[in-house]
Amino acid sequence: MTKSNERKLTIARAMAEATAQEMRIDPKVFVMGEDIGPLGGVYGNTRGLIEEFGAERIRDTPISETAFIGAAVGAAQDGMRPVVELMFVDFFGVCFDAIYNLMAKNTYFSGGKFKVPMVLMTSTGGGYSDGGQHSQCLYGTFAHLPGMKVVAPSNAYDAKGLMTAAMRDDSPVVYMYHKGLQGMGWLGTEAGATVHVPEESYTLEIGKAKVVREGKDVSIVSVGMGVHNALKAAKTLEAQGVSAEVVDLVSLVPLDRETIRASVAKTGRLIVVDEDYMSYGLSGEIIASVTEHDISVLKSAPKRVAFPDVPIPFARVMEQFCLPNPDKIVAAWDEMKAA
Amino acid sequence: MSPTREDQHWMYCNMVTSRRFEEAIAKIYFEGKSPAFNMANGPIPGEMHLSDGQEPVAVGVCAHLTPEDVVTATHRPHHQAIAKGVDLDKMAAEIFGKATGLSGGRGGHMHIFDADVNFACSGIIAQGMGPAVGAALSRKMQGKSGVAVAFVGEGAVNQGGWHEAMNLAAVWNLPFVCVIEDNAWGISVSKETSSAVANNADRAAAYGIPGKRIEGNDPYAIHEAAGEAIARARAGNGPSLIEVETYRLAGHFMGDAEGYRPEGEKDALFEKDPIPKMRARMIGDGMASEEELDRIEAEAAARVDAAIKFARESDDAAPEDALTRVFAA
Known part of the structure; x- marks a missing residue:
């Protein structure tokens, strides 16, 4: 080195x-x-x-x-x-x-x-x-x-x-x-x-997602800060014997639907984590990308952990209540298993 | 400086070409749209904003420009495009939505783009300003020649983006000229109703740059004022603002009944039609003979006929090509 x-x-x-x-x-x-x-x-x-x-x-x-x-x-x-x-x-x-x-x-x-x-x-x-x-x-x-x-x-x-x-x-x-x-x-x-970070100049392909943690029970798909929340949730789940895969989208346009579909085809379950508003957005698009392609790969209904459809509140407790976090992701898994 | 004999012939030729073009478009526009007017029908669907009467502004300014100079235009761009040297055949084909159009039918009449002569549009009021200022910045940063001109209407000065771009051009001392075509109407709302000052050239004071207003839709006076502003920009002395009183002889769009116009206003404007006025002046000044101007008019008409023929005979855009050219190839 x-x-x-x-x-x-x-x-x-x-x-x-x-x-x-x-x-x-x-x-x-x-x-x-x-x-x-x-x-x-x-x-x-x-x-x-x-x-x-x-x-x-x-x-x-x-x-x-x-x-x-x-x-x-x-x-x-x-x-x-x-x-x-x-x-x-x-x-x-x-x-x-x-x-x-x-x-x-x-x-x-x-x-x-x-x-x-x-x-x-x-x-x-x-x-x-x-x-x-x-x-x-x-x-x-x-x-x-x-x-x-x-x-x-x-x-x-x-x-x-x-x-x-x-x-x-x-x-x-x-x-x-x-x-x-x-x-x-x-x-x-x-x-x-x-x-x-290497000192020399290099490029990352735009439009290519990354599996940043391999798993077999559930795919947690996210971007930006959500990836870190997903990784923390995956650690918690691991302690419970659940193997979570984490997909970092990296690019939103073009969207690497192949990597998402391949991950969900492997795990059979999907949780999307998005710090953007819930409705009409990224989380819905990821789920649609999977379900319209092949709904049969899903063992249960997909879940999303996203910002509720409200303006972002100021008060610390209110904002933290609304933001995605690892606990909410773990809870989404629990609900998915209970369903 | 007055336009030379050669300038005058060029200006008259482009004014007539533009007018003949708009007349041809106006006629074809109604094909398939009667008895019931439906904008979606006919060989030229969609909105259509004609520039009849506003030709002096385009030719007075573009007489000083070369293909390397940059122009951004508006939702009413035909006269400016013609004066800037946009390919007339491809422009006509674009307006017809043909495969041979400037963008293969993706843009249409409000989105005329011709990279060969550095011509671009925005159909949104005042939004050509930023790109023109940016092109001027590009030339200055690269040490390359060329100026940028943004044509806007008088209604555009009340857009925030107009002010932002004027300030940016001035604070960075860019080779940029804003030309306001004051046709007195923002669709149906008069300038008097919408603008706090009567003379938009006064607004130049807000940016510490020269401002000049030209009355009477006069191609000679426009040519002179634009010449000074463009020379100033080329010399690296910064931007200028010009407002030109011009006449919208057509409606805002084809099909506009213009009920908002005071009675008699339109008739009075037709009496001041700049094309016969320029013809009379050229002859009076000994700058052209009747025969020369007849020949220019015949050539302009033939050029327009050829462009319309090209457009009509071109293949329609392939529907599936709609899915291409979203990103750079």
């Missing part, structure tokens, strides 16, 4: 490193967004970049998401490879036209003649009492609309590889990173997200 193989990074550091490495080899890559310059990004994912690349390529923007995301579309169509940050995914409400009507559709509207190679990074997730406009995930909202790839890493290794892959992709990629995995001390961080 060389020294570099022992190196662990946070997701924030991994994203910044991937961006820096790509900017060194591709002059068309630049970053813009709010507080991504000297501050290094509110969630640390552009830290150190302005010192190396300067304010021309690491551009702090006015608080004008419609303008700078729209500008990224125009720059991408003109041959650049912009990386833009929407500081909180919750802010999509002020700029969604630039995202879903321009970024996501201009390739199609031009019959493929204009490419829109840009990355829209945005923070997701709650759990730290930031209230209902700074805590959402909105995975389903973005993944629902055609024309943009959507990725959501659960750990720093994946974060770096996805970031590099996203910057090299000729289509727009929405890169959703979870605040609670980011490695920012002041937010509280899931320790499992900080893992070994």
Whole structure:
């Protein structure tokens, strides 16, 4: 083992490193967004970049998401490879036209003649009492609309590889990173997200899920923070003699339905864990992907552990009551067995 | 600086081409839509926003542009597309939803994209602003020549995105020009009813950039103002704002009864039709003979006829091709 193989990074550091490495080899890559310059990004994912690349390529923007995301579309169509940050995914409400009507559709509207190679990074997730406009995930909202790839890493290794892959992709990629995995001390961080990250540049295939824990009794499918909850639940279940498999989706668009179906075909049971709202979203899509393909593989009705269909409450006890957690996943298993 | 003789011939040619094109589209649009009007029927289904009367803005501005310059247009894009040099055959085919269209029928009349001449649209009010500003940023960052022009209507200035993009262009000193086509109506709501200031060029002060308003739908004055703004952008001196008083001789969309217009307004506008006015002025100024202008008009009509023929004779888009080109190949 060389020294570099022992190196662990946070997701924030991994994203910044991937961006820096790509900017060194591709002059068309630049970053813009709010507080991504000297501050290094509110969630640390552009830290150190302005010192190396300067304010021309690491551009702090006015608080004008419609303008700078729209500008990224125009720059991408003109041959650049912009990386833009929407500081909180919750802010999509002020700029969604630039995202879903321009970024996501201009390739199609031009019959493929204009490419829109840009990355829209945005923070997701709650759990730290930031209230209902700074805590959402909105995975389903973005993944629902055609024309943009959507990725959501659960750990720093994946974060770096996805970031590099996203910057090299000729289509727009929405890169959703979870605040609670980011490695920012002041937010509280899931320790499992900080893992070994190779120093050299590498890519992770967008659209490929990972079985992060093998099992034979139940498949727990999730993304981002949910993967860590699933892994913790799997440990609890293991102590009870239950073998849980955990699938990390990694990408939401394209969705790797093959890996999900193969896992459920093996275990016969499915629990989906989603920090996004329950209805009309990711959890329903995962279940439909299995049942419409072959419902006979299921030994019992699938379960979902998702955020209830309410705005995210502020009070700590209320928010924690609503969020998915390992206990709820274990309870879902218990209900499944009792049914 | 006044347009040269050559400029004037080019401008007149493109104005007439645009008008003939819209007349042809208007006629074909009603095929299959009578006796009962159903927007979904006929060889050209969907909404149709024609640009009759607004040609001077397109030609006055685009006379200063080359294919490498970037233009973003609106839901009413035909005159701008023609003046920017978008392939007329492929544009017609796109409007018919044919396989040979600019995007093979995926976009339609509100989504005219031609990468060969850097032309793009958004059917959403003011939302072409951001991409144009971004293209200008791209040119500046790459040290490449070329400016970006966003055409918008007067209603667009009340969209938040318009303000955001204007500020961004100004704070980054980008080679960008915003051209407002003031046709006085946002569908049925008048400018007077919707805008707090009468002269949108005044809004340039909010961004510390030059702003100019051109009255009378005058292609000569538009040409001069656009020339200054574009030269300023090319020289690296930053963005400008131009508002042009223009006339919407058609309804907002085909089928619009325009009951909201004051009586007589439309007739008065037709008397000020910019095409016969320019023709008379060119002859009066000795810039063209009757015969030359007749020939330009005949050539424009033939060019439009050929484009319509191309569109009509092209194959329909293959239905299953709807599932392709969502992502970059």
